[in-house]
Amino acid sequence: MPTVRSALIIGSVAIDRVATPFAQSDRILGGAATYAAIAASYFAPTRLVGVVGSDFPPAFIRRLRRHGIDLAGLQTDTTGRTFYWSGRYREHFEGRDTLEVQLNVFEKFSPVLPDAYRDTPFVMLGNIQPSLQNHVIDQLAGKRKPFILADTFDLWIHTARPELDRLLKRLDLFVINEEESLLMTGERNLVLAGRHLRRMGPRTVVIKKGGHGSLLFHADGYFAVSAYPVTKLVDPTGAGDSYAGAMIGYLASVNRTDFAAMKKAVAYATAVSSLTVESFSVDRLSGAGRKAIDARYRELVKITRF
């Protein structure tokens, strides 16, 4: 059995309000770090660094604790309210519009790692400002060089490119979606975009294609996995975050980052994110349990083998 290592997740913890073509949520638990940490917690001991405000419901804290997530790094800033995001998905889930953002306590958030977190060997930087992502890396001080995964999104590609480029050179794994991979590289072909991104720094790149699966670009080869066949799409929010969280959690659990381990991480991430989209918030992700994840992983093996 491998020695299971811890995973550290840094990012937003939020209160969301989501409208889809079919339903409207209440104020629900959201945020990239929330989805990622719950996903990672299925595989490895998970630590979370983030900030919430005075209005953050105790039930949401309990939800995170129920997954055994170490919340020593979750600051409560009583001078303000929690980061709030409200959005609406367009018809057929083809794109989404942000209706309202209140950064609140997240506006002045500067992640500080508790001393006990500084040697975490597997780290995921959620899509906060690239300068803050770099700032987190500066605080890491383990004897072993940590494995660092980061996510980003189009806002930073447009507004913080130099910091993002600096970040890329420090990453082991960059996880990005299809459109953003093309935007960042200027390529029109995902295979070329993946190779291009690797030349910008990260040893390994994953391009997520939503309902069409994902692509892995690694020094030792290329891997393509189909999506799990979801038929009950309720809310795509958090799919990408739980995908990345599952990857870092799985890699920590096997304490390996070779090509074979990366492929399995991608497959687990596919399984986990397919659960996430079947409900609002983390309801399905949190309620599914490891058995449901393993069942989807095995199903994925079955439906892709020939």
Added chain:
Amino acid sequence: MPTVRSALIIGSVAIDRVATPFAQSDRILGGAATYAAIAASYFAPTRLVGVVGSDFPPAFIRRLRRHGIDLAGLQTDTTGRTFYWSGRYREHFEGRDTLEVQLNVFEKFSPVLPDAYRDTPFVMLGNIQPSLQNHVIDQLAGKRKPFILADTFDLWIHTARPELDRLLKRLDLFVINEEESLLMTGERNLVLAGRHLRRMGPRTVVIKKGGHGSLLFHADGYFAVSAYPVTKLVDPTGAGDSYAGAMIGYLASVNRTDFAAMKKAVAYATAVSSLTVESFSVDRLSGAGRKAIDARYRELVKITRF
């Protein structure tokens, strides 16, 4: 070793003129049956039923003969010219526009199977009018019930739906692209669309997603294969036809139509169509050779296994 059976391909043989964002072709060999027959010929003895006009270049006939394709069913109608299609792909290959169509001898084409073709056990009906596709099935008279694959396209979905619905009930395998599968079923989810199409008649359905791979819906299960990672897209014309042709050819070559054989057929079809798009016309498809196809098939196994 299985007994290799023959494959019969019915459809258009054409002269095309294609513009892409990067290049403009001359008058080149085209047509669904052309692409499909060359693809099938790599796997099984292949017969072609179609029509050409007085202007069809002998070099194009030689090209088909070089693949050993039986052309007893290829009529030459000297009263007119060959079906001509000219089209232009939009920027980034996002859709294409037809610039000119001259049906010519294809307008009054009614496929007549030579007697020797009537017992062909594996038949592909290219995307001609559904009434003509039904007319071909009426002429089949083998002792064994033939295995019938058909393709269609949006024009027939809009204009010949009753005949198309009648055809579906007579099919073993229906091959359709992503957009058309949604259009035909009114579904918004490809998994639901595939299941829906099976309920309309065909025992097996394949949904092609271009650069995102394809999905197979069979009585014994679901299968998803990723695309081969093409980086040199020259001209997508004929990709779907060569995909379907490779499927029927492979199935004929193993004389099996069970789920395992269907999965392999889909993988071979993926490999073959990835070659087709790397040149104008059938140049790359025809020039590649079986070894190149087998190499891509093995590569596909490698890049999708975890």
